[in-house]
Amino acid sequence: MSSWDSLTITEQTLARRAMAQNPLAGTVQAIGTVLRWAGAEDAPPPRSCSETEQRELVPRLGAVVLGLTERGLVSVRDAQGCVPAASAPAVTGEQLLAVLADPANWIWKPDSPCRFHLVAPDAVRERWGNDAYPTADASGLPAWDELSTAQREVLVCAAEASGMLTGPFGIWEAPRTI
Known part of the structure; x- marks a missing residue:
């Protein structure tokens, strides 16, 4: 192979x-x-x-x-x-x-x-x-419990297949920079 x-x-x-x-x-x-x-x-x-x-x-x-x-x-x-x-x-x-x-x-x-x-x-x-499917090196990243609600929302939206952060199903009304 x-x-x-x-x-x-x-x-x-x-x-x-x-x-x-x-x-x-x-x-x-x-x-x-x-x-x-x-x-x-x-x-x-x-x-x-x-x-x-x-x-x-x-x-x-x-x-x-x-x-x-x-x-x-x-x-x-x-x-x-x-x-x-x-x-x-x-x-x-x-x-x-x-x-x-x-x-x-x-x-x-x-x-x-x-x-x-x-x-x-x-x-x-x-x-x-x-x-x-490589495993990402997550060492040094904060644990889920250490994230703010806003940070969690961004991660969840970014992990969705669409990656939509804005629009009717997103968490922001319009595009923005972080």
Whole structure:
């Protein structure tokens, strides 16, 4: 197995999603976010991708997933629901090609069935788990009990998937500097 650093940013993101057993639906947006954070030249614009843009990215991402499956680094499982059971069958051959080519399997919508999931074999988790999800050095940081209410609110909002500190669900009415 090659080193974690030998994988492209897109491959690393797909492998992380497979370690977390994430659905294929929503993967395009997740990869777009990672590419923007990494400053990649081929990153999508600094916003969510439109459905048309997502559809255009599906062939490229499908080819990357296919390459990862051929190398034994990920599999696509037919979960028949929201969470893949250990017994969920791997999608292979012509069915895999069809699943990866169909934008409906990649684009998340509120009514998406999220049927297909990326799954990493145990060997991938064991080999790359610490590289994919490094533990931050928290030494020297204050304990939760030492934070003020305002500091706690900022941390909770920043930890949310959206990272929104402002707006109807945030803690501030408008953007500000700290």
